[in-house]
Amino acid sequence: MPGEDVSTRIEDSLLRSLARVTGSAAPPRLAAALTHAVFPGGQRIRPRLCLSVALACGDDQPLVSGAAAAAVEFLHCASLVHDDMPCFDNAMMRRGRPSVHAAHGEALALLAGDGLITLAFETVAMAAVADPVRSASLSLIIARSVGMPHGIVAGQGWESEAAPDLGLYQRAKTGALFAGAAMAGAAAAGCAAEPWGATGHLLGEAYQVADDIADVVGEARALGKPVGQDVFHGRPSAVQEFGIGGAARRLMALVEEAAERVPDCAGADALRAQIRAQASRFLPKEAAQHAA
Amino acid sequence: MPGEDVSTRIEDSLLRSLARVTGSAAPPRLAAALTHAVFPGGQRIRPRLCLSVALACGDDQPLVSGAAAAAVEFLHCASLVHDDMPCFDNAMMRRGRPSVHAAHGEALALLAGDGLITLAFETVAMAAVADPVRSASLSLIIARSVGMPHGIVAGQGWESEAAPDLGLYQRAKTGALFAGAAMAGAAAAGCAAEPWGATGHLLGEAYQVADDIADVVGEARALGKPVGQDVFHGRPSAVQEFGIGGAARRLMALVEEAAERVPDCAGADALRAQIRAQASRFLPKEAAQHAA
Numbered sequence: 001m002p003g004e005d006v007s008t009r010i011e012d013s014l015l016r017s018l019a020r021v022t023g024s025a026a027p028p029r030l031a032a033a034l035t036h037a038v039f040p041g042g043q044r045i046r047p048r049l050c051l052s053v054a055l056a057c058g059d060d061q062p063l064v065s066g067a068a069a070a071a072v073e074f075l076h077c078a079s080l081v082h083d084d085m086p087c088f089d090n091a092m093m094r095r096g097r098p099s100v101h102a103a104h105g106e107a108l109a110l111l112a113g114d115g116l117i118t119l120a121f122e123t124v125a126m127a128a129v130a131d132p133v134r135s136a137s138l139s140l141i142i143a144r145s146v147g148m149p150h151g152i153v154a155g156q157g158w159e160s161e162a163a164p165d166l167g168l169y170q171r172a173k174t175g176a177l178f179a180g181a182a183m184a185g186a187a188a189a190g191c192a193a194e195p196w197g198a199t200g201h202l203l204g205e206a207y208q209v210a211d212d213i214a215d216v217v218g219e220a221r222a223l224g225k226p227v228g229q230d231v232f233h234g235r236p237s238a239v240q241e242f243g244i245g246g247a248a249r250r251l252m253a254l255v256e257e258a259a260e261r262v263p264d265c266a267g268a269d270a271l272r273a274q275i276r277a278q279a280s281r282f283l284p285k286e287a288a289q290h291a292a
Numbered sequence: 293m294p295g296e297d298v299s300t301r302i303e304d305s306l307l308r309s310l311a312r313v314t315g316s317a318a319p320p321r322l323a324a325a326l327t328h329a330v331f332p333g334g335q336r337i338r339p340r341l342c343l344s345v346a347l348a349c350g351d352d353q354p355l356v357s358g359a360a361a362a363a364v365e366f367l368h369c370a371s372l373v374h375d376d377m378p379c380f381d382n383a384m385m386r387r388g389r390p391s392v393h394a395a396h397g398e399a400l401a402l403l404a405g406d407g408l409i410t411l412a413f414e415t416v417a418m419a420a421v422a423d424p425v426r427s428a429s430l431s432l433i434i435a436r437s438v439g440m441p442h443g444i445v446a447g448q449g450w451e452s453e454a455a456p457d458l459g460l461y462q463r464a465k466t467g468a469l470f471a472g473a474a475m476a477g478a479a480a481a482g483c484a485a486e487p488w489g490a491t492g493h494l495l496g497e498a499y500q501v502a503d504d505i506a507d508v509v510g511e512a513r514a515l516g517k518p519v520g521q522d523v524f525h526g527r528p529s530a531v532q533e534f535g536i537g538g539a540a541r542r543l544m545a546l547v548e549e550a551a552e553r554v555p556d557c558a559g560a561d562a563l564r565a566q567i568r569a570q571a572s573r574f575l576p577k578e579a580a581q582h583a584a
Contacts, residue, residue: 021441022440023440023441025442025460026305026440026441026446027441027446027449027450027452027456028450028453029449029452029453029454030440030445030446030452031440031441031449034440034472063441065527077394077407082402082403082406085402087397087398087402088399088402089398105446105454106379106450107298107379108378108449108452110374110379110380110402111374111445111448111449113406114370114405114409114438115372115407115439115445115446117409117448118409118435118443120499121431121437122431122435122439124410124431125428125429125431125432125435128428128429128431130423130429132425132428133420133424135424135428135431136417136420136427136428136431137414137417137420137421139414139417139427139428139431140414140418140420143306143410143413143414144410144414146406146410147313147411147414148313148314148318148323148326148411148475149313149314149317149319149323149405150316150317151410152408153322153406153410154318154319154322154407156399156403157318157319157321157322157400157403157407158319159399160319160322160397160399160400161319161320161321163406164319164387168317190499191369194399196375197353203339224450228570261531265544289568
């Protein structure tokens with residue numbers, strides 16, 4: 001995926017949106033919890049996907065695509081904050097430091113998540129000054145990637161079912177926001193969003209497999225979060241299903257299919273190359289040997 | 293406020309939006325938690341305000357105003373679900389039956405709130421098929437009435453501060469969504485939203501005073517929730533500040549000012565009359581005697 005310029009655009013867009021709502025009029029502790037949830041970030045992989053797709057589609061409205069990328073990342077951060085809470089994973093560490101509820105308490109973590117979901121929609125709504133049609137379309141895309149029945153909230157909801165539909169569960173929990181990120185990138189550039197869903201979903205599935213592998217072979221320090229959580233929480237995992245080598249091969253196959261499914265657009269070939277190059281970043285070194 | 297027809301429109305709009313996301317593809321227990329949070333409802337006072345304002349402004353796009361009213365109520369229901377959770381009020385009863393976390397557990401309550409916030413934005417985004425400009429404007433209005441720094445999330449956030457700004461706290465916690473409801477009603481009908489903020493805020497403040505009074509003189513059975521919670525949680529209350537009689541007089545004055553501040557529009561006089569008539573519904577009978 002593209003480098004420095006995209007990273008700068010993402011961080012700038014996140015900072016600008018967050019600064020608007022955490023100024024002196026805001027309750028200071030909640031403002032600090034929101035900031036803690038967003039900065040410093042992780043890989044920003046979803047907003048990078050969003051902007052990469054927008055660029056491949058011409059990116060004729062950078063204000064709109066920047067808003068889309070920030071919204072996608074705010075939603076991701078919100079889901080991490082709520083997932084880490086005691087009634088879910090009860091995770092005390094995230095990105096190498098205390099999770100939001102560990103640092104700020106449960107009440108502020110709950111509110112920070114709510115505030116970030118809201119900020120995501122506010123951010124795309126503000127892009128309506130540039131283009132109301134694209135703004136409304138973005139709002140619908142991100143709502144569906146988060147909400148019921150197919151978004152990340154639904155994915156989490158399947159964890160409360162005695163006999164979850166594993167296909168729906170995985171598509172919703174990880175795939176939906178990746179699909180949303182890709183579709184939002186296309187919509188922000190004025191292109192049809194729907195054809196980008198498949199590429200996004202496949203990348204989401206690949207990322208989930210990579211995460212399952214890291215949960216087994218990774219080191220907590222490098223990941224910034226505890227390992228061994230899938231077994232601990234009894235969650236389905238590609239490693240349990242296929243072994244490490246099988247999971248690594250599956251990851252490579254998913255990434256290849258994602259690249260092949262990139263819809264025709266001006267920057268399609270460059271984007272396909274970026275996606276293939278990205279696969280090696282997804283795959284932990286220890287697992288790459290098993291895949292050979 | 294208007295009667296049967298408005299009630300029917302509100303319930304229909306809520307049902308339609310909720311049915312779309314709780315069908316057979318959704319995780320069933322989370323779907324049940326969302327439905328529990330919305331039906332049966334309370335007074336639906338915020339969506340009634342929203343539709344009353346839309347009607348006063350001509351209501352030339354009933355699909356858009358119906359979406360706005362449903363969105364406002366979904367946001368209100370989400371805030372109740374999250375407020376009732378153990379890390380806030382730990383309230384086991386709401387609307388005369390178990391609260392969502394009491395009935396469905398904390399994890400599903402957390403997700404139900406997230407799902408309802410998302411559904412609110414999805415509902416107004418879908419109205420873009422009728423009018424993308426109004427849809428985007430609604431999205432911005434409701435985002436600001438919920439999020440940071442002035443919405444209900446910020447209001448809740450002030451409760452975690454050692455020395456909260458009481459004016460900002462009350463405006464945000466209750467006033468913001470009433471203001472959002474009134475402004476959304478105007479925007480849904482294609483009118484300027486901003487002038488409606490004052491009327492909405494004043495009605496929200498009046499409702500908060502009524503709620504403070506009910507918390508002291510009301511009966512848990514009639515309210516469907518426990519009384520005495522303000523003192524228990526150490527929250528600021530108009531009754532503590534002014535006594536019951538003073539609080540009741542303040543409520544009447546706020547409602548009168550809200551009516552006077554109704555902006556000029558085709559249905560302004562009828563709306564003012566409705567608002568004044570509504571005041572007596574706000575005020576518990578026991579407190580009306582004190583106000584005389």
